[in-house]
Amino acid sequence: MTKKKSMQNMSYEEAFQELETIVQQLESGDLPLEESLDFFERGQSLGKYCSDLLEKAELTLKKLAPSENGAFAEVDFLLEEE
Amino acid sequence: MQPCGSLCAKGLLLHDAGRLDLPLQQRGQIQLTLPSVLGMLRLVKTISFLDQQTPYWSVTEITSYIRQSLESDYRLQDIWISGEVSNISRPASGHLYFTIKDSGASLRCVMWRSQAAQLARLPQTGERMQAHGHISVYEAGGTYQLYADTLRAAGEGEAFREFLRVKSLLEAEGLFEAERKRDLPVFPQRIGIVASPTSAGLQDVLHVLERRFPLATAILSPTPVQGEEAPAKIVSAIEALNSALAIDVILIVRGGGSAEDLRAFNAEDVVRAIAGSTAPTITGIGHETDLILADFAADRRAPTPSAAAEVAVPDRQALYVNIYEQRLALKTIFQEGLRGKRKMLEQCMARLRFASPRVRIANARQRVDDHLRQLGIVISHHIDLHRQEISTLSRTLNAIGPAKVLARGYALVLQKEDHTIIRSVHQVKTGSTILVNVSDGSFDAAVTGIDHALDEKAVYRTDSGLE
Numbered sequence: 313m314t315k316k317k318s319m320q321n322m323s324y325e326e327a328f329q330e331l332e333t334i335v336q337q338l339e340s341g342d343l344p345l346e347e348s349l350d351f352f353e354r355g356q357s358l359g360k361y362c363s364d365l366l367e368k369a370e371l372t373l374k375k376l377a378p379s380e381n382g383a384f385a386e387v388d389f390l391l392e393e394e
Numbered sequence: 395m396q397p398c399g400s401l402c403a404k405g406l407l408l409h410d411a412g413r414l415d416l417p418l419q420q421r422g423q424i425q426l427t428l429p430s431v432l433g434m435l436r437l438v439k440t441i442s443f444l445d446q447q448t449p450y451w452s453v454t455e456i457t458s459y460i461r462q463s464l465e466s467d468y469r470l471q472d473i474w475i476s477g478e479v480s481n482i483s484r485p486a487s488g489h490l491y492f493t494i495k496d497s498g499a500s501l502r503c504v505m506w507r508s509q510a511a512q513l514a515r516l517p518q519t520g521e522r523m524q525a526h527g528h529i530s531v532y533e534a535g536g537t538y539q540l541y542a543d544t545l546r547a548a549g550e551g552e553a554f555r556e557f558l559r560v561k562s563l564l565e566a567e568g569l570f571e572a573e574r575k576r577d578l579p580v581f582p583q584r585i586g587i588v589a590s591p592t593s594a595g596l597q598d599v600l601h602v603l604e605r606r607f608p609l610a611t612a613i614l615s616p617t618p619v620q621g622e623e624a625p626a627k628i629v630s631a632i633e634a635l636n637s638a639l640a641i642d643v644i645l646i647v648r649g650g651g652s653a654e655d656l657r658a659f660n661a662e663d664v665v666r667a668i669a670g671s672t673a674p675t676i677t678g679i680g681h682e683t684d685l686i687l688a689d690f691a692a693d694r695r696a697p698t699p700s701a702a703a704e705v706a707v708p709d710r711q712a713l714y715v716n717i718y719e720q721r722l723a724l725k726t727i728f729q730e731g732l733r734g735k736r737k738m739l740e741q742c743m744a745r746l747r748f749a750s751p752r753v754r755i756a757n758a759r760q761r762v763d764d765h766l767r768q769l770g771i772v773i774s775h776h777i778d779l780h781r782q783e784i785s786t787l788s789r790t791l792n793a794i795g796p797a798k799v800l801a802r803g804y805a806l807v808l809q810k811e812d813h814t815i816i817r818s819v820h821q822v823k824t825g826s827t828i829l830v831n832v833s834d835g836s837f838d839a840a841v842t843g844i845d846h847a848l849d850e851k852a853v854y855r856t857d858s859g860l861e
Binding site for chain 2 (some may be wrong): 323324325331332334335338339341343345350352355356359362363365366369370371372373374375376377393
């Protein structure tokens, strides 16, 4: 059975892969009726989640700047810099 | 002696000049200049004068002689000269004239129009250049010159040698092997970018990422991409990304430029850093024809920064299509599954109906009905048979029964009270009531007289007061 991870935390990749898995399992055909229903609903939710992610996403820009101890910190980055 | 192929600025080398047979010394050649040659020729002239030979050289003769001497020296026919260029002129003829010099001497050069036309650009005064050609004499001007066929910037030769050195070294170490190339992640969430922060290449990359896969986070590791400090800074930029958190892929990009501009991406350190990167690398360095070692070391190479970004991420539009297809498949498969299940259910119901006790009951009922019917038939039959028997018996009975007897006129006489059959006169007395059955009915009667006429037991008496 799939691990029912809370959908909000899933990456696009995870969500889409789960959707594909669900489709494959339904295709293989031997599920009890109730499980089929559950899978179907979850698949619909995952599909919608993926679509939403794509639609609402905005590219996040960061820049590596050296910090005190010699390591690097990620700071926000504006494209219009100079 | 200077190595073969380079001009000895200290003087001309004459050998086997025919009339002049001058010994060459190991150190410090005889300082020969044209004036000193002429001086020697004067000496020869003096000697030959003594010999009664041709007393004078003409200028043409001597100059021609010098020219032939130079041209017969194979070491002067295929040489590279390195120095600083100046006095550049290119008159209408198209030929290129310039001087190449260093601190000790200078050399006039000429490059004919056809070869000069092939130069990518003209040299500039003060530029360090390398020229290739042969030495000869411009007789009309009384000068010796380099007749140049090739001219290149001084760095280029070294750069190319360095390129070859690094290439064969790293190739031998296996850094360019195809098996080393890693697969790129399909959905990179964190994309590192090594680029100059002000470059158009970076802008291109970010636009492509925004358009195709805005889900990602782009992390710039800024660095100069040309100049002296570029190689070291590029290496640091790559290492910084590799030490940062969970970078899925690194793009190393810069826009197009000359071979000199792109030098940093052939530097051994840079190429090693790319090959050794923990995250997979994609190079997007704009160059048309030259080979760039960084491209060989990366896991993927792309011709431009934009192309590198396109390789790195999937296209949002294509992803939408994928999602749509999956959802469609989901629905279709689910509905088909339902249909399948429904069909199975109906089949089961059919079998159930077929196997239901109702049927057996109905069957049984039918059998009962059949039996009953059968029974009815049989009983009827029996009853008929009986009836027949009864009527037969009845007829028989009738035949032998009292009715016929009565019809013949006999009467059946019974006691009135108990219907006992009266057979004998002894059963009655005068006055008793009797019932008389005749053929068509019965009537009551009273005995009015008795006659013992047929009685065997009667005693013969006279009829005197017998009661």
